[in-house]
Structure formats: structure tokens, C-alpha cells
Amino acid sequence: MNLEQIKTFLTVYRSGSFQKAAELLFIPQPTVSHRIHQLEKQVGKPLIIRRKSGNLLTTEGKAFYPYALQLLEVLEQGQIAIDKAAKHEEVRLEIGCTNSLSNPFLYDILQGFTSHFPHMHIKVHSFSTTEIIHAIRMGTFNIGLSRYAIDDTELSFRMLDSEHVTFIVSRKHPWAGKRSVTLEEVAQHPLIVYQEGKQYRETIEFVFNQRNLVYQVKYEMHNLELIKQMVGGSHVATLFAPSYMGNELAGGQLVAIPIQGRPFPMRQTFLVYNKAKLTAADKLFHDHVLTMKMPG
Template identity: 25%
Template sequence: MIVDPLKTFVTVAEQKNFSRAAEELFLSQPSVSLQIRNLENELGAKLINRSPKHLELTQSGEILYGLAKQILSLYDKAKQEINQLTNTVTGSLKVGASYTIGEYILPFALTEFAAQYPNVDIDASIANTVEITQAVRSNHLDLALIEGEVHHSDLEIQSLMDDEIILVVPNQHPLARLPIVTAEQLQDQVWILRESGSGTRAFSDKLIRDWNIHVKKSHIFGSSQAVKQAVMAGLGIALVSSWIVRKELTANELTAIRIKGKRLIRSFSIIRPRNHEMSMAMSVFLENLRSHDLLTGLIDSNPSVIG
């Protein structure tokens, strides 16, 4: 079918690597190379300039890439409209999430969705908020669930649910003996932070800046799991989503401390390209996510961990 080599070409163009494209498509690399070569023969033009360390589209390749994306989108739309006649939800769903949501919420949402709609192919990606947002803006993802704030006119942004941020410290830390701390007591502490681009990092930076907190030293980690483990190991203190430390707090492996006069709340949001027509799979997934008992159940299982 003509869409198969076009899909292969688009994947190679986006991955900028034949081997990675082959892995994503579950094909052998020779098969990918053959499909590209057949496309070039059919069109009578070289599409890709390839060297051992570099791959880039030719001018002809750039033209085909843009049109191939449209063709594949129209083909998916045709399949969806045909399947609507039998009330069957099919197609693909490329969904992304920032780390906290991706590790603690998205798997439950996708498991239930996949059970209800087994004919939908799901491709899930997890990265920090900035990376996931860019993937949606460049149409590599259909939609995403993110933490933190984004402001882009080309995105439609909808609130999904609230998330409580809490201060966690090692059990042996001097602050662990205090039920409530003030901003003054957070001065000159060693902090464990996420990397730049993380929604949690942006939240922590803003609080530290707004409260004029002097950071004695900071250690930066690239995932929420690593931050949590660093605090448990006694390396420092951190602001984290309550979702990631429920089990550790229940097992008394960490201490959560209330900050005087403050309950720290941020929003989890759904983002998708503005003015892009939604596929049936996207529409149903969003409807389930926003209105289904799934979120209610998850929220009920994650009450405020510090009272």
C-alpha cells in the first residue's frame, strides 16, 4: 500500500536515522532502505542525503515530507470515518507526558483506554515539560499531559487536575523534627532539583526566588525518581509532586513537612495543537480522560499526604 513507504519515509525524516526508524516501525534496516530507494525511483528524485554521521532531506525530500504528512493524516481520517459506520474506534494515538504524569498517571489512563479500544495503536512518550511541549508544537505528538505552565498561541491548553507540591526531607534531617517550617528555616539548605525544562524545576525556582531563599548548594537530577532517591539517601531536600512519594511516606522512608501558611498547588494540563482536527482516537481518549471515573479514582487514592 502506498501509505507504507510514505510512513517509512516520514519516520526516517523525523528520526534522522535509518536504524532508529527501522526499530520504531518494527522493520529491518534493509527493508527501510529498500522502501526509500523505491520511492526515489518512483519519483525520479533523490530524497535523502546520507553519510555515516549525518542524514538530511534534499529539497525534493522536504517537499515530499510536508505532503506525506498530509497524505497520512487524510488516510487516517478516511479510516476513522469508515470505521465510524461500524462504531469502531481505530487509528493511532501519539500521546506524551511530562515525567510525573507519565510515570504515575498516564499508564493507568492508557491501560483502561487500551482495554476499551484495542484497535487503536498507542505510542506514548515521556520527557520533561519543555521537550514534550515542543513535540506537540511540531506535530510529533497528537496531545500531551504536562505539569507546569506553558504559553504558546499555537496550542490549546485545558486544565486536567490539581497537583499538590510538598517539601520532602530525609528522615534524619534536622527539619524532619519540625511539623511546620517557615521560609526562614529553609535558608542555607542543600536542595535537590530537577533539570531546566522540567515543570517541577520551574515551580521550585519560582518559590525559591519569591521567598528569597538562599540555596547553600544544589544537586540536579534528570527525573523525579532520581530526585526522590537522592532525598532518601540524605543528599538534600526537595519540592516534589505528592504523586511520586506516596509509597515512601507511607513506609516512613521520607518525611513531608508543611510550609507555614502555604499549600502549594499547581495544575496538570492537556495540550494539543490549536485548530487541528482531532481524530476519533484522540477525541475518545480526551473524553475518557476528562469525564471518566478514572481520574476520580486516582485522585481519591492520592489524598493530601500532609493533612
């Protein structure tokens, strides 16, 4: 299935005849027939009913038509991006991402993406999820990664990953060898948490309050890199999904200990985008993310 076949299928339907389609596409009529035949062969069903009074779509053709429109747009945009890349012309991509997802989640995605599209110019906007959703809705950029999804008629959300919240400590911590901890033990341990007013902090507080537990706040901050350093260099602990601490966990500096009963809601990662406004570069990134094995 290729760009010429899709374009020919749509032109035959819109013009009503193979001959008119040939004239509109500036190709011989047998070429039109060959393209339609090859397309029907690939999909395994007839798509067009040939009639002297005007061609009609089969039931399968009608079902295929809206997807053909989308395919044509994607293929044309993709071809533009490829042509620019081949000419070493700059193709720009803008992405929104929260700080917590930048490393290693977005890093791993971009490593694979840029290996396929080395001439792509990429700009990453670092905002909170709320700000990312607002920016995409306003058209500042069209695609990004978020920590939650909302009901929005203009935006699409595709879940990429889902993780349990764990108890994160230094490898030198006395509890580093534990197979699990209870929520009661967590509540009695000094913690680094996000500042008040952050959704993640509110979620943590809600769970502790439900269990009638008072937890110990040693530090409050909204700088993930500093939190990692503080946990790695002391006996203080924190509560995060493992992907937040991916490199540090992989390198052995930090240890993620499961919490018995998994009391906290799972931390999810979504690809969020405005489908109606996606550029060729956006679509290439969209397709890459949805087909790759997620890191973490």
C-alpha cells in the same frame, strides 16, 4: 442520540426537505421523519420547521447545528475505532508526556484507558513541556500532558490537577514527623533540585530570592527517579508536588511535609491537544481523561 439521528438532522437541513434527505440517505421518508422526531424528543425542543417551500432550523436547531457537526465527526471516528478494535485491528494512539508525569499520573490514566480499549497500540513520547507543545503544534502527535498552559490559537489546554509544592523527605528523616516546616527551615536544609535553566528550578529560586533567603543546593539533576532514590536513601530533601512522588509517598518510603504559607506557585497539570487534528484514537483518549477521576 445516535449517529443516524445526527446524520439525518444534518442531511434534512442541507437538502432542504425530508424527501430529498431520504433519497440521499437511501432510506424511506417515514424513517427520516421518525429519526428527527426521536432526536427532537431527546433534546426536548423542536429543531426543524417543516415547510413545503423548504425546511428551516428553529432557534434551538440553529444553536444545535454546530454541535451536531462536531458530534457527527466524533461519532464517525469513534465508530471506526470501535470497528477496528472489534476486528482486532491495530488502532494507534500517540501521546506526549513529561517524565515527571509518567508515574503515577499517566500510568493510572493508561491503566483505565487500556482496560476499555485493550487492542489500542499506544506510543508515549517523553519530552519537556516546551517540546511537547512544539511537537503537537508541528503535528508529530496531537495530544499530551503538560505542566503549564500557554496562549496559542491552535492548541487547547484543559487543567486536570493542581497541587501545592511540599517538602519531601525520607520516612527515616528526623523531620518526617513534622506537621509543617517554614520556608526558612527549608532554606537551611541540603536540597536536591533540578539543574539551572529548568523552569521549575527558576520558580524555586524566584521564591527564595523574594524572601531574601539563600538555599542550600547539595545535588543538581534532572532525573526524577534518581532524585527519589537519593531522597529515600539519605537525609537530603527536595521540593515537589506530591504527584511527582505518588508511588513512593503511597508506599511510605517518602513523606510530604506542607510548607507554611504555601509560598510556591501551585504545580498544575494540563491536557494539551490540537482539536482540529484529533484522530479517533486521540478523541477516545481525550474523552477518557476528561471524564475520569484524576489520580494523585
